Amino acid sequence: xxxDRPLLSLRAAFLxxxxxxxxxxxxxxxxxxxxxLFFFMVITLFPLGLGPxxxxxxxxxxxxxxxxxxxxxxxxxxxxFASDFEDGSLEQLALAPYPLAVTALAxxxxxxxxxxxxxxxxxxxxxxxxxxxxxxLLTLLVSLLLGTICLTLIGALGSALTVNIxxxxxxxxxxxxxxxxxxxIFGTAAVREAVQGGNPESWLALLGGLALGSLVVVPLxxxxxxxxxxxx
Amino acid sequence: xxxxxxxxxSPPWFFRFSGTLxxxxxxxxxxxxxxxxxxxxxxxxxxxxxxNSYRIIYIHVPxxxxxxxxxxxxxxxxxxxxxxxxxxxxxxxxxSAPVGAILTAIALVTGAIWGKPTWGTWWIWDARITSMLILxxxxxxxxxxxxxxxxxxxxxxxxxxxxxxxxxxxxxxxxSVDWWYSLHQPASIKFxxxxxxxxxxxxxxxxxxxxxxxxxxxxxxxxxxxxxVWTHRESGWLKQLVGDS
Numbered sequence: 001x002x003x004d005r006p007l008l009s010l011r012a013a014f015l016x017x018x019x020x021x022x023x024x025x026x027x028x029x030x031x032x033x034x035x036x037l038f039f040f041m042v043i044t045l046f047p048l049g050l051g052p053x054x055x056x057x058x059x060x061x062x063x064x065x066x067x068x069x070x071x072x073x074x075x076x077x078x079x080x081f082a083s084d085f086e087d088g089s090l091e092q093l094a095l096a097p098y099p100l101a102v103t104a105l106a107x108x109x110x111x112x113x114x115x116x117x118x119x120x121x122x123x124x125x126x127x128x129x130x131x132x133x134x135x136x137l138l139t140l141l142v143s144l145l146l147g148t149i150c151l152t153l154i155g156a157l158g159s160a161l162t163v164n165i166x167x168x169x170x171x172x173x174x175x176x177x178x179x180x181x182x183x184x185i186f187g188t189a190a191v192r193e194a195v196q197g198g199n200p201e202s203w204l205a206l207l208g209g210l211a212l213g214s215l216v217v218v219p220l221x222x223x224x225x226x227x228x229x230x231x232x
Numbered sequence: 233x234x235x236x237x238x239x240x241x242s243p244p245w246f247f248r249f250s251g252t253l254x255x256x257x258x259x260x261x262x263x264x265x266x267x268x269x270x271x272x273x274x275x276x277x278x279x280x281x282x283x284n285s286y287r288i289i290y291i292h293v294p295x296x297x298x299x300x301x302x303x304x305x306x307x308x309x310x311x312x313x314x315x316x317x318x319x320x321x322x323x324x325x326x327x328s329a330p331v332g333a334i335l336t337a338i339a340l341v342t343g344a345i346w347g348k349p350t351w352g353t354w355w356i357w358d359a360r361i362t363s364m365l366i367l368x369x370x371x372x373x374x375x376x377x378x379x380x381x382x383x384x385x386x387x388x389x390x391x392x393x394x395x396x397x398x399x400x401x402x403x404x405x406x407x408s409v410d411w412w413y414s415l416h417q418p419a420s421i422k423f424x425x426x427x428x429x430x431x432x433x434x435x436x437x438x439x440x441x442x443x444x445x446x447x448x449x450x451x452x453x454x455x456x457x458x459x460x461v462w463t464h465r466e467s468g469w470l471k472q473l474v475g476d477s
Contacts, residue, residue, distance in 0.1 A: 157397060161390050165380045174376055175394060178369040179401050182408035189415060210404070217400065224314065225393050232386030 006097040013098045017106035024083070025114045031079070032114050039072045039119060043126045058131035062191035064128060066184055069119055069144055070151060074176060074205035077117045077155025077225040078162075078169040080108070081226065087164045094230055100223035108156045108219070116148025132195065134224070139194035139204070143187040146207040150183045164232050183210060241320045242467040243460050250453045257450045264443035272436035279433075285306035285349040288342050290437060294444035296339040296364060300402075302332035302448055303367065306374070307399035310392030322388040323463075325395065326378060327455035328426045329447060339364055359413035363406050 008016065025031060033193050046064045047057055084090040084107070093103050097099075124137040132140065158176040162168030190203035239245045272290030279286040306328040313321035342356045343361055354363070374391050381387030429437070464470045 097380070157393075161377060161394060162380070171376055171380050175373040178366045178373065178405070179397065181366055182401070182404045185408040185412040189412070192415075218397075221393050221397050223434070225390065228386050228389045228393065232381055232383040232390075 008098075008104060010098060012094075014106045017093075017103045018110050021029070021107045021110035024164045025110060025170060027115075031076075035072045035076045035115050036122060038075060039068055039122070040126065042068045042071065043129065046130070054131045058133065061127060061130040062136065062188045062195065065123060065132070065140060066188045066191070067121065069148065070177075070180055070184055072119060073116060073148060073151040073155055074173050075183040076111070077159050077176065078172055079153070080111050080156050080159040081163045081229075082159070083183070085229070088191070090163075090226065091230055095108055100226055102218040104156070104160070104222045104226060105215075105219040108152060108222075112149060112152040112188055117145070120144035120148055121153065126217055130176075132191075135197065136191050136195040140191050140202045143207055145189045146204065146211045147183045147187040147213040150207075150214045151180055153214040153222075154179050157222050157225060159160055160222045160229060161228075163226075164229040169183060183207070186210065199224075241318045243320065244473075246320055247460055247470070247473065250396060250457055254450060254453050254457070257446060257453070261443065261450050264439065264446055268436055268443045272433075272440055274289070276433050276436050276474055277430075280358040282350055287347065288346045288385040289433075290399075290440045292339055292342040292346060294436060295335045295342065296360075298442055298444045298448045299332050299335040299339055299364070299367060299371075302328055302335060303370065303395070303402065304399060306332060307395040310395045311418040313388060314392045314396075320393075322385075322455050324452070324460050325458055326388060328375045328452055329371060331390070331426070331451050331455060333368065333375060333447065335444075336364060336368040336371055340368065357413075359410045362413070362417060363409045366414055367402070370395075370402075374398070376477070 006013070032162055043064065046060070046068075050056065050060065081090060081104075084093070094100055095209040096103065123140050127137050127140050154176055155181075157173075161175065162172045165171060186203050186206045190200040190207065193200040193203055240249070268290065276287070286387050306325050307326040309328065310319045312318055313325060315424045340361070343364070347356055348354055374395050377394055378384075378387045378391050381390060461470065
């Protein structure tokens with residue numbers, strides 16, 4: 001019967017959720033600017049803490065940039081499902097006839113475009129500030145593009161598990177950091193390989209594999225995690 | 233056989249069965265641990281390079297092996313609980329988390345104690361130690377997530393999801409830490425001499441590994457029984473059982 005089918009095709013539902021979240025994010029430009037400012041300011045802390053020696057900073061730059069990107073991604077993950085949870089639209093999403101994995105993925109995509117994507121695009125600037133050699137800059141950008149996909153997805157899983165917990169932000173960090181370790185390792189290895197004049201393709205391929213794998217597998221976990229949070 | 237597994241899903245039946253099991257396993261565990269410890273710590277010959285300080289391997293390696301296996305057990309129990317909604321699988325998962333975490337901590341601490349005389353330092357960022365540390369974080373994350381939820385049914389399901397994701401991640405984490413270490417291996421420290429281990433040292437090690445598996449099982453069963461006693465403290469079958477003994 002016509003009334004048994006959902007009103008929208010799955011693709012239409014995905015796009016609608018994506019655009020809805022995208023519009024919501026655009027209405028709050030602070031949510032986009034703050035993570036970038038955080039990235040910028042924490043990067044500045046490292047020369048202040050380690051000393052301005054450009055050679056030492058250049059050696060440490062890949063690690064510093066990646067760790068700070070990871071922390072910035074943790075920070076924004078806490079807010080990923082929070083607003084939808086509070087105003088009840090997450091519950092409506094769970095009740096809708098579309099798989100929660102797909103609609104949650106739409107939300108995560110919109111979130112990534114506003115946070116991880118911009119972070120990756122801005123990263124060469126901070127690389128230059130830390131004295132990262134020019135050979136490393138493009139690899140830094142690509143590695144962060146792929147890496148932030150993984151970081152955002154895993155952060156979304158953490159957010160889904162902790163959205164209904166008081167002060168869940170700190171717990172989220174505890175849960176997510178071990179899962180982010182491979183991304184960090186591959187990302188910094190790629191940049192370091194490029195800086196030393198080698199070919200970072202194999203590391204970037206590993207990052208790409210992680211990104212694609214996360215895109216497929218993590219939403220399948222985000223669905224049940226959201227339902228658990230809604231039920232508790 | 234399936235009937236047997238079905239029956240394990242019932243708390244009263246499991247409680248009675250595990251009671252008998254523990255009564256048999258506990259003396260076996262203690263015997264195995266004693267025999268293995270004496271064999272390894274006293275009887276096995278001293279190492280050519282490390283002298284007697286290598287003997288902590290008889291605690292360090294079994295703890296590490298069982299800690300890793302325990303995580304897979306926890307994740308498997310979580311999967312069973314998510315798919316078939318079996319409460320006893322929940323209990324298994326919840327009970328194995330702290331046991332596994334403590335075993336990981338034992339592995340890390342004994343590793344540090346081993347490191348001091350061998351490498352001159354308490355801590356070293358090599359591949360295996362770092363992987364063990366991340367395993368500890370994964371365990372602690374599951375424990376912390378469970379404590380954070382007030383609704384314990386939802387808590388168990390959340391922990392099941394988290395431990396499953398962790399289980400998928402563990403091979404990736406181990407491999408990536410391995411590659412990370414091989415990239416950064418400091419030239420001065422050449423610890424891994426993966427020399428073939430002599431059988432006079434291998435057999436007590438294997439025995440201790442088996443003993444630690446038994447230890448894990450017994451501790452897990454005792455922990456599960458404690459959880460059941462707490463959860464079902466008001467129920468008739470438990471009161472009758474306790475009143476009988």
